[in-house]
Amino acid sequence: ERNEERRAQGLKRVPCVRREKVAVVSPGTMVERDMLCNSPEAAPVVSLAERVAPGGARTLGVCLVDVSTGRVTLGRLADDANCSRLRTLLSAARPAEVIYPRSSLPALGVDALSGDTLRMAKGSLRGPRLCALIPREHLLGAGDLREALLGRGYFGQGTDTLPAPIEALYAAGGSDAEGAQLALQALSGAVHFLQDALLDRAVFSFGLVEALPEDGAVAPAARAAGGGGGADRDAAVVKLDASAIENLEILENGEGALQGTLIAQLDHCATATGHRLLRKWVLQPLQTPEAIRRRQAAVRDLMGPAQEAMLEARNLLRGMPDLERSLSRLNHTGRGLGREAERVVLYEDMGRARLGAFLSTLRGFELTAKVVGCFEGALGDLESEYLKSLLLPGRRRPDLDPLLDYFRQAFDWGQAEREGSVAPRPGVDARHDAAGAEVAGCLARLDEYLEEQRQCVGAGGQKIAFVTHMRDRFQMEVPEAVAKRVPAEFQLTSQRKAAGKQPAVKRFTTEDLSALVKDLEVAEEEQQAAVANILRALMLRFLEDFDALQEAAACVSELDCLMSLATHADMAEGPMCVPEICEVEGGEAQVFEARALRHPAAVVGRCGSFVPNDIRLGGGAGDPAFTMLTGPNMGGKSTLLRQACLAAVLAQVGACVPAASLRLSPADAIYVR
Numbered sequence: 168e169r170n171e172e173r174r175a176q177g178l179k180r181v182p183c184v185r186r187e188k189v190a191v192v193s194p195g196t197m198v199e200r201d202m203l204c205n206s207p208e209a210a211p212v213v214s215l216a217e218r219v220a221p222g223g224a225r226t227l228g229v230c231l232v233d234v235s236t237g238r239v240t241l242g243r244l245a246d247d248a249n250c251s252r253l254r255t256l257l258s259a260a261r262p263a264e265v266i267y268p269r270s271s272l273p274a275l276g277v278d279a280l281s282g283d284t285l286r287m288a289k290g291s292l293r294g295p296r297l298c299a300l301i302p303r304e305h306l307l308g309a310g311d312l313r314e315a316l317l318g319r320g321y322f323g324q325g326t327d328t329l330p331a332p333i334e335a336l337y338a339a340g341g342s343d344a345e346g347a348q349l350a351l352q353a354l355s356g357a358v359h360f361l362q363d364a365l366l367d368r369a370v371f372s373f374g375l376v377e378a379l380p381e382d383g384a385v386a387p388a389a390r391a392a393g394g395g396g397g398a399d400r401d402a403a404v405v406k407l408d409a410s411a412i413e414n415l416e417i418l419e420n421g422e423g424a425l426q427g428t429l430i431a432q433l434d435h436c437a438t439a440t441g442h443r444l445l446r447k448w449v450l451q452p453l454q455t456p457e458a459i460r461r462r463q464a465a466v467r468d469l470m471g472p473a474q475e476a477m478l479e480a481r482n483l484l485r486g487m488p489d490l491e492r493s494l495s496r497l498n499h500t501g502r503g504l505g506r507e508a509e510r511v512v513l514y515e516d517m518g519r520a521r522l523g524a525f526l527s528t529l530r531g532f533e534l535t536a537k538v539v540g541c542f543e544g545a546l547g548d549l550e551s552e553y554l555k556s557l558l559l560p561g562r563r564r565p566d567l568d569p570l571l572d573y574f575r576q577a578f579d580w581g582q583a584e585r586e587g588s589v590a591p592r593p594g595v596d597a598r599h600d601a602a603g604a605e606v607a608g609c610l611a612r613l614d615e616y617l618e619e620q621r622q623c624v625g626a627g628g629q630k631i632a633f634v635t636h637m638r639d640r641f642q643m644e645v646p647e648a649v650a651k652r653v654p655a656e657f658q659l660t661s662q663r664k665a666a667g668k669q670p671a672v673k674r675f676t677t678e679d680l681s682a683l684v685k686d687l688e689v690a691e692e693e694q695q696a697a698v699a700n701i702l703r704a705l706m707l708r709f710l711e712d713f714d715a716l717q718e719a720a721a722c723v724s725e726l727d728c729l730m731s732l733a734t735h736a737d738m739a740e741g742p743m744c745v746p747e748i749c750e751v752e753g754g755e756a757q758v759f760e761a762r763a764l765r766h767p768a769a770v771v772g773r774c775g776s777f778v779p780n781d782i783r784l785g786g787g788a789g790d791p792a793f794t795m796l797t798g799p800n801m802g803g804k805s806t807l808l809r810q811a812c813l814a815a816v817l818a819q820v821g822a823c824v825p826a827a828s829l830r831l832s833p834a835d836a837i838y839v840r
Contacts, residue, residue: 191364194263194296196234198366198499200524203492207439208446209233212360213262215253215288216352217280218345223248225284228349229379230357231260237370237495241332241354242379243346250287251408256379257291258409259450261418264296265289266356272302277352291409293423298360305359309348312355313337321371330376369504373495373713402458404451405819406836414839415812417449427768429813433822435734437484440491440720441727448728452819454833456748462729462821463745464551469733472548477730480541483534484727490720493528494713500524501706518702519587525706526580532716533571535723539564554729557722564722565715577705589701596701602694609687613641616683624652636661636674641684647671729821736823741765746818746829757834758786759811763827766810767817779826780807812837 195212197203216228224247231240246252265288267280289295300306307315316322316329328334333354339347361367412418417429425431430449436442453459469477500507500521507521542549542558549555560566577595591599613633620643621628627649634644642660645653650673657675665671710716736743742763749758763779783790796804815834817824 189365191366193364195232196364196366198235198369198492198496200492200496203235203489207442207489208261209235209443210263211260212264212266212357213257213260214266214353214356214360215280215284216268216277216349216356217284218278218349219281225250225281226346226349227253227284228346228351228353229253229256230350230353231256231262231379232357232361232370234361234364234366234370235492235495237373237375237498239357239370239376240379241336241350241376242381243343243350244379244381245346248283250284253284254287254291254409255407255412257288258412258418259407261292262295264298264360265292266298266300266360268302268306268352268356269299270302272306275302275306275308275352276348277302277306300356300359305356306352307355307358309337309351312351312358315358316371319368321368322374330374332376332378335378366504368502369495369499372498372502372504403454403835405454405816405834407450407452407816408836408838411812411837411839412450415809415816415837417813417816418446429767429816432767433731433735433817433820435731435738436727437481437730438487438724438727439489440724441484441731443491444724445728445731448820449816452816453821454819454835456750456833459748459819459821459833461551461553462732463748465554465729466732466736466821466823467745468549468551468554469730470736473542473545473554474733476542476545477733480538480726481730481734483538483541484723487534487538487723488527488531490528490531490716490723493524493531494710494716494720496524497528497706498710501703501710503703522583522587522589522702525702525709526584529571529574529580529709532567532719535719536567536571538723538726554726557726557729563718565718567712567715567719570709570712570715574705574709588698589705590698591701591705596697596704599694599697599701602690602697605690606687606694609683609690613680613683613687616680617643620654623654624649627652634674639676641680641687642674642676643680644672644674647673650675732820732822739823739825741825742827743823744826744828746814746824746831748818749830749832751832756785756792757832758830759784759815759832760786760790760830761811761814761824761826761828764810764814764829765825766806767813767825778803780810782807782811785832808839812839 192202195210197206197210211231211233214230214232217225219225224245227244227246227250229240229242229244232238244252244256267285268277269279271277271279285297289297313329316333317327320326322329329337333351336347336350358367361370407417415429416427419425420427430446433449434442434445436445453462498504539558546555546558549558556562557564576592578589578591583589593600617631617633621631624631624645627646630649631643631645633641636642636644639660643657647662647665647670653675656677656679658677660674660676662673663669663671751757759782761780761782764782765779782794784794785792796807798804814824814826814829815831815837818829818831819833
């Protein structure tokens with residue numbers, strides 16, 4: 168306000184910083200690279216809405232948001248009195264914050280989240296941050312929510328349609344109407360939360376909205392770029408409920424640590440995106456025999472003809488940034504959202520930091536081509552079509568060379584890194600080129616004016632030169648002996664007496680010269696504005712190929728996961744086998760036959776701790792369809808049960824199993840008390 172008053176009075180502005188909220192940092196809203204560099208795990212936010220029927224059955228609306236990647240998963244769950252499906256979702260997704268309505272508001276059809284559900288959510292998660300909303304102040308009805316989503320231009324200016332999963336909720340009728348309304352309530356809560364955190368535009372601008380399966384078995388927040396498995400992306404998966412995830416110690420042990428867990432044994436990923444994708448694979452083992460065999464064939468090739476290439480590729484991948492999160496951060500910066508807005512003044516050198524993040528992303532995608540290049544000599548020996556699709560451009564992996572070549576030609580990456588700013592080459596940015604041409608033209612006109620004045624003064628005029636005195640640029644400095652002959656329009660601004668070897672001089676300006684200098688200053692301001700915007704413009708140009716970049720990141724993530732499965736088998740102590748997957752048709756009996764099966768936690772360095780076991784179930788050869796175990800406490804009953812269940816998970820993930828041999832028909836679900 169003070170500067171506005173001073174400008175109205177024709178006075179110079181006073182340097183000051185306007186204090187306002189530009190970012191909110193909480194467990195679920197961290198997007199800065201420095202905050203996330205040591206945390207590859209997703210930390211989503213979940214918004215819940217609920218309606219409880221007589222008898223305890225309930226319908227839930229769920230909106231899951233991963234702020235770091237811009238992914239939104241939205242849907243409804245028809246649940247039981249124990250919230251089994253919601254518990255499964257929370258166990259898999261592990262949200263860092265839970266948003267829920269604190270009270271009821273019949274006018275909007277909003278019910279307060281029940282105490283049982285809230286206690287279950289708090290008990291299923293480790294210290295979640297709870298965010299209670301007041302419906303009258305924070306939630307919108309379905310009609311108002313639609314107007315808000317379209318009016319704020321989240322999914323594109325001028326559009327009158329929303330992403331398909333949201334439109335499907337608005338179109339739902341009949342028995343689905345109640346669940347759809349609850350899902351929209353959950354979305355409204357998430358929108359309010361993101362607005363308060365100044366992240367709503369950053370999250371929704373990508374339009375990455377996915378539908379949540381109604382069984383809640385999928386872990387959307389753990390999903391890496393592009394999904395998992397290419398042809399297997401929509402394949403049927405095994406249902407693992409919360410009890411199975413917790414009691415089989417798939418993600419963490421009873422103390423909340425990784426030691427002895429299945430993911431700890433399998434996860435040798437070199438990239439953060441691969442780590443998140445492998446977590447999804449483990450939580451969603453495949454059901455379809457053909458899909459399982461595709462992964463097995465890829466792992467077999469990586470352990471065979473492509474083993475040396477795999478070792479070289481893994482070394483390269485260790486230097487790769489988190490490409491999925493990098494794309495999200497570039498979207499924030501390029502669009503000037505939240506903390507990256509033009510008006511935000513920060514005391515650290517954010518320009519250099521933003522440029523560093525952009526260069527890191529460019530080099531990360533450049534590295535994907537080098538990683539794929541490691542396998543060039545082994546391509547002829549590969550049998551897996553799935554692995555080839557990840558390595559050969561034109562199949563699944565997009566060819567990013569033209570895009571990266573454009574940015575190599577646009578500016579010198581090394582020079583930009585050294586200087587902390589982008590100097591675009593001619594032809595890259597029309598505004599920058601025009602501003603540069605205008606500055607050059609102003610300087611040329613100043614040189615012409617100086618030469619005219621030299622000619623006007625006559626003898627000794629060649630000694631007249633432009634100088635900067637104090638803050639005044641382009642002052643004409645004239646030797647005192649020549650100053651007597653200057654034209655009358657010359658206005659004296661300062662002078663210097665002779666001192667030692669320095670002669671006496673006088674400095675002049677003219678009205679014409681002042682006008683030329685003013686033109687130069689205007690041109691330089693335009694040039695500075697163009698330079699300031701060039702980095703954002705380059706980022707937005709890069710994101711125009713978002714789909715191709717996302718798919719390239721997905722291919723590298725899947726390759727990293729496959730190499731992790733191969734490394735898991737290579738590092739094993741004791742026999743490892745590739746399971747034989749049996750297809751069961753009609754009334755044929757399911758089969759599970761294992762020889763010398765060991766617990767996966769015994770694979771690395773703990774072989775003596777577990778006794779191998781043979782298991783024969785089903786198969787139609789007189790073997791029982793089930794087995795009842797009895798024995799004393801601490802006799803190994805639970806361990807044997809876990810061995811069998813974890814062997815099925817490993818086999819259907821596509822990994823090798825710690826056993827002499829394993830033959831099984833795929834399971835569709837695993838239940839554990």
